[in-house]
Amino acid sequence: MNFNNNNFGTALLIRGKAYVDSELVNENSIIFLSKQTNINTLGVVSISHKEKGKFTIQSSYYNDSDWVGYFIVNPPQ
Numbered sequence: 001m002n003f004n005n006n007n008f009g010t011a012l013l014i015r016g017k018a019y020v021d022s023e024l025v026n027e028n029s030i031i032f033l034s035k036q037t038n039i040n041t042l043g044v045v046s047i048s049h050k051e052k053g054k055f056t057i058q059s060s061y062y063n064d065s066d067w068v069g070y071f072i073v074n075p076p077q
Contacts, residue, residue: 016062025072030074043066
């Protein structure tokens with residue numbers, strides 16, 4: 001697998017959501033998430049929507065404003 005700077009990044013949650021555009025994302029992508037700040041310890045993050053070119057990160061806490069790191073992996077087809 002080849003990785004480059006497009007495979008990872010950070011997104012800021014605003015009211016518990018972050019919308020990320022990435023040309024590498026498709027329906028089969030595996031996206032790993034990790035909170036980078038811990039302002040709101042109540043929120044657990046997950047991918048709530050994923051499609052070609054974009055995905056949405058959502059926190060279980062509606063008012064979460066933490067930074068989230070992501071890493072995109074596309075399995076071989």
